[in-house]
Amino acid sequence: MSEDVRLEEISAADFFYRNKSLAGFDNPVRATYTIVRELVENALDAAEMAENPPKIQVVMAGYKERDMGSLPWYRIVVADNGIGLGPDEIPRAFGRVFVSSKYRLIQSRGTFGLGGTMALLYGQITTNMPFKVTSAKKGEPVYEITMMIDIQKNEPVVLDRRVLKGISRASFTVVESYFEGNYPRAKRKIIDYLHQTAIVVPYADITFMDPEGNFYVFPRSTDRLPPRPKEALYHPKGVDLELLQRLLQATKARTLKSFLTRHFQRVGGKTASEVLKIAGLPPDKKPSKLTKEEIERLFRALKSYDKFLPPDPSVLSPLGADLFESGIKKELRPEFVKAVQRPPSVYEAHPFIVETAIAYGGQIRPTGEIQLYRYANRIPLLYDVSSDVSYQIIKRIDWSNYGIKSPEDEPIVFFVHIVSTKVPFKTVGKEFIANVPEVAKEIELGLRNCARDLRIFLSRKRRKEMLRRRYELFRMYYQIIAETLEELLGERPPVENLLDKLRVKVGDEDGGDGGQEESP
Amino acid sequence: MEEMEVKKRALELAKEIAERIKQGEFPEIEYPPNSQKNILFDEDIGYIFSPKTYSKIRGSRVKSLKTLAGVLYGLSRALDHLENGLTMTKRDFYYVHKVERLKGTLFPEDQRETDARIVLMELILGMPREAFSITSDPRGWIYGDIELIDRSGRILRADQVGEMGYSVPPRPENIKFKRIGVKAVVAIEKVGPAKNMIELGIPEERKIAIAILQGQASRSMRRFLRMLSDEGVPIAILTDLSPWSLRIAATVIYNSINSAHIPYLASPEARFIGILTKDVEVGFFRDYQFALEPLTPADLKAAQDNQFLPNLQNEFWQRENRWFLEKKKKAEIEIFKAMSPTAKKLKELFVEYLREKLDEHLGISI
Numbered sequence: 067m068s069e070d071v072r073l074e075e076i077s078a079a080d081f082f083y084r085n086k087s088l089a090g091f092d093n094p095v096r097a098t099y100t101i102v103r104e105l106v107e108n109a110l111d112a113a114e115m116a117e118n119p120p121k122i123q124v125v126m127a128g129y130k131e132r133d134m135g136s137l138p139w140y141r142i143v144v145a146d147n148g149i150g151l152g153p154d155e156i157p158r159a160f161g162r163v164f165v166s167s168k169y170r171l172i173q174s175r176g177t178f179g180l181g182g183t184m185a186l187l188y189g190q191i192t193t194n195m196p197f198k199v200t201s202a203k204k205g206e207p208v209y210e211i212t213m214m215i216d217i218q219k220n221e222p223v224v225l226d227r228r229v230l231k232g233i234s235r236a237s238f239t240v241v242e243s244y245f246e247g248n249y250p251r252a253k254r255k256i257i258d259y260l261h262q263t264a265i266v267v268p269y270a271d272i273t274f275m276d277p278e279g280n281f282y283v284f285p286r287s288t289d290r291l292p293p294r295p296k297e298a299l300y301h302p303k304g305v306d307l308e309l310l311q312r313l314l315q316a317t318k319a320r321t322l323k324s325f326l327t328r329h330f331q332r333v334g335g336k337t338a339s340e341v342l343k344i345a346g347l348p349p350d351k352k353p354s355k356l357t358k359e360e361i362e363r364l365f366r367a368l369k370s371y372d373k374f375l376p377p378d379p380s381v382l383s384p385l386g387a388d389l390f391e392s393g394i395k396k397e398l399r400p401e402f403v404k405a406v407q408r409p410p411s412v413y414e415a416h417p418f419i420v421e422t423a424i425a426y427g428g429q430i431r432p433t434g435e436i437q438l439y440r441y442a443n444r445i446p447l448l449y450d451v452s453s454d455v456s457y458q459i460i461k462r463i464d465w466s467n468y469g470i471k472s473p474e475d476e477p478i479v480f481f482v483h484i485v486s487t488k489v490p491f492k493t494v495g496k497e498f499i500a501n502v503p504e505v506a507k508e509i510e511l512g513l514r515n516c517a518r519d520l521r522i523f524l525s526r527k528r529r530k531e532m533l534r535r536r537y538e539l540f541r542m543y544y545q546i547i548a549e550t551l552e553e554l555l556g557e558r559p560p561v562e563n564l565l566d567k568l569r570v571k572v573g574d575e576d577g578g579d580g581g582q583e584e585s586p
Numbered sequence: 587m588e589e590m591e592v593k594k595r596a597l598e599l600a601k602e603i604a605e606r607i608k609q610g611e612f613p614e615i616e617y618p619p620n621s622q623k624n625i626l627f628d629e630d631i632g633y634i635f636s637p638k639t640y641s642k643i644r645g646s647r648v649k650s651l652k653t654l655a656g657v658l659y660g661l662s663r664a665l666d667h668l669e670n671g672l673t674m675t676k677r678d679f680y681y682v683h684k685v686e687r688l689k690g691t692l693f694p695e696d697q698r699e700t701d702a703r704i705v706l707m708e709l710i711l712g713m714p715r716e717a718f719s720i721t722s723d724p725r726g727w728i729y730g731d732i733e734l735i736d737r738s739g740r741i742l743r744a745d746q747v748g749e750m751g752y753s754v755p756p757r758p759e760n761i762k763f764k765r766i767g768v769k770a771v772v773a774i775e776k777v778g779p780a781k782n783m784i785e786l787g788i789p790e791e792r793k794i795a796i797a798i799l800q801g802q803a804s805r806s807m808r809r810f811l812r813m814l815s816d817e818g819v820p821i822a823i824l825t826d827l828s829p830w831s832l833r834i835a836a837t838v839i840y841n842s843i844n845s846a847h848i849p850y851l852a853s854p855e856a857r858f859i860g861i862l863t864k865d866v867e868v869g870f871f872r873d874y875q876f877a878l879e880p881l882t883p884a885d886l887k888a889a890q891d892n893q894f895l896p897n898l899q900n901e902f903w904q905r906e907n908r909w910f911l912e913k914k915k916k917a918e919i920e921i922f923k924a925m926s927p928t929a930k931k932l933k934e935l936f937v938e939y940l941r942e943k944l945d946e947h948l949g950i951s952i
Binding site: 536539540542543544546547550551553554555557559560561563564567 | 596597600601603604607608610612613645648651652654655658659661662665688690691692
């Protein structure tokens with residue numbers, strides 16, 4: 067129980083307060099962006115859990131002007147059509163940091179509630195104002211709860227609780243909070259975040275009213291949600307020592323053997339016995355009675371045993387190529403888009419799926435830099451792009467093989483989405499993906515797969531363009547010829563006949579004749 | 587009249603192209619290119635344009651189509667000038683293409699583009715550009731007792747029309763000779779020494795004409811010399827002793843590759859009288875070695891190239907050329923100044939040299 071005691075001693079909220087940078091609150095600009103992001107992620111999670119196409123409304127407004135001692139204060143309201151919470155769930159969901167420890171494995175944007183709570187906590191710390199949560203489940207009363215977080219005790223303090231309405235027709239949640247921040251400087255990142263989110267969550271309606279009075283609308287392009295991920299047990303190679311310890315403490319299993327089969331996937335009776343034999347532990351020993359040294363032996367046995375089947379990828383919920391393309395099309399209006407979903411793969415016993423896409427042309431403009439949109443479990447990653455493994459892979463690929471001279475100077479955007487039960491972030495900031503060989507390989511294969519289609523598209527397009535230019539040159543030259551002959555002979559020859567002959571050739575895309583001609 | 591002939595040929599070509607278009611076919615122009623295959627060299631005639639292969643400008647290919655449209659457009663401009671009695675230079679012809687409506691098509695990148703088109707028009711029509719109004723700025727004079735009737739019908743005497751003599755016009759074909767009172771024409775590369783001879787009264791005293799080439803002889807000058815040669819007037823050529831001057835002399839005698847397709851520019855009867863290597867080695871200038879000039883790198887390169895020019899292949903030219911490669915020196919006509927302390931002496935030397943040379947090479951005594 068020593069772990070738990072330590073958690074009690076230094077309140078999690080207190081811990082966060084002292085280590086703001088870990089969670090993305092290191093300065094007012096970053097904090098402004100992180101607050102929007104965390105509340106939107108929470109709202110999306112809630113809606114997806116309800117299996118509703120999400121409808122998220124964000125309103126941010128100035129609350130207090132900048133004065134001598136402080137930056138401006140803002141009021142933020144985020145509304146979702148998610149599962150909704152009952153009056154007793156609200157304080158627990160929003161009023162504590164590290165709200166739950168889950169002994170299960172599922173892909174989610176983050177740990178449920180955690181990011182949102184930290185956003186609210188930041189607001190409370192900077193303004194000393196309470197926040198308000200209004201929520202209802204379908205057919206139940208609407209509650210409005212005004213509360214704060216007791217940082218030392220890591221406990222919610224409900225200041226006011228009232229029923230707004232007897233029966234709600236739909237489930238929803240509205241969170242309202244105040245914070246000190248800097249919108250003008252965070253604006254670019256926030257808009258980028260919403261725009262990139264709209265791509266990876268194409269089934270969501272998102273609106274944003276910003277403090278400057280701008281109204282941004284990101285309408286959904288589809289009602290279809292990707293399938294929900296299934297929950298699954300941990301893979302024996304995917305647990306670390308600490309998690310194993312906590313599982314041993316919390317389990318209701320009475321023997322080690324049943325502990326292994328009940329809490330891990332890919333472990334049956336025979337496998338469990340073999341693992342315990344390697345560990346030198348009796349199968350019928352009570353899990354909670356293991357000594358520290360025995361736990362380590364069990365851990366090493368799990369690590370060394372090499373006959374586990376690979377982890378079950380059904381816990382993952384990739385977007386799917388169709389939805390990915392749909393989102394890209396609606397937000398970027400490209401001329402070409404191709405998305406690819408790679409088959410499930412595994413790194414260090416963590417299942418993952420890579421999805422890649424390439425968009426080209428249309429309303430995309432070259433920027434002089436590589437345009438790369440990165441996502442991890444449907445969250446856009448906006449910082450440290452050049453450190454990301456995807457960026458390095460794009461830099462390394464010889465794009466001329468795919469008809470692209472330099473991706474920096476062409477209207478091309480790359481997309482990489484990684485879904486995993488444990489995204490291999492390089493740093494605690496969770497902004498870029500580490501160069502894990504298994505993951506890098508999948509990203510490269512995915513991008514090359516998209517690029518092959520791009521090459522075909524480009525060569526068709528360029529060929530059409532060439533034929534069109536050629537026709538245009540013919541038209542111009544025969545125009546001169548016709549005018550000159552008219553001047554010399556007093557009669558204009560019918561050059562249109564010849565041009566009509568050419569038009570037939572131009573229209574015929576696969577016609578070999580045009581190709582034999584010299585190109586201009 | 588040549589003018590009528592140009593018009594006739596141009597309109598024939600236009601009609602042919604219009605007819606093809608009417609029939610729904612891509613037009614073509616066939617012409618003999620001035621490639622090496624089509625050019626022969628004969629010591630007694632000079633360069634001969636003798637077409638064996640023909641090329642086609644096809645209206646069905648983008649690159650070719652540009653040329654075809656360019657030729658037609660060029661001809662239409664040329665005819666317009668002809669009909670209005672106007673001439674144009676190559677530079678003018680270039681500017682005739684620098685017009686708004688030709689942007690993206692015939693608007694030229696530089697003058698080389700339209701210059702090449704002029705040669706093509708010459709080959710297609712089989713006529714020199716001067717016939718279709720594209721002329722060069724006149725270059726070259728003739729001074730001497732020659733009476734001629736010019737294009738406008740005036741009678742002129744080439745030693746009474748200014749201190750340089752008669753300026754040879756771009757189309758000397760129209761000139762008729764009324765009376766030729768000279769024993770020979772000496773064509774001189776450089777203006778300075780030629781003017782000196784005129785100023786010293788040598789043409790009048792010795793009954794010769796001086797043709798001032800001013801460098802490489804212009805097409806009109808070469809045509810004019812050929813006309814005089816055809817009248818039976820002996821032509822002598824006096825140049826520097828240098829790799830370039832060999833070419834100048836040979837071009838007067840044989841014509842050049844670039845204009846090989848234009849007839850009557852060669853004067854095979856003309857004789858190269860000097861300055862020759864033997865004049866420097868053992869002849870007239872043997873005591874003036876100190877006045878020779880060193881070859882520049884460009885001169886030396888020219889001498890190396892001379893080894894392969896078709897019109898310099900006979901033994902005489904190659905022997906002369908080897909001297910440059912060996913000695914790496916050259917002599918200029920101005921060497922007479924180095925030999926003469928006084929104007930009187932200069933005149934004596936000029937006359938003495940010309941007398942010796944004209945006698946040796948043309949059998950004429952002055």
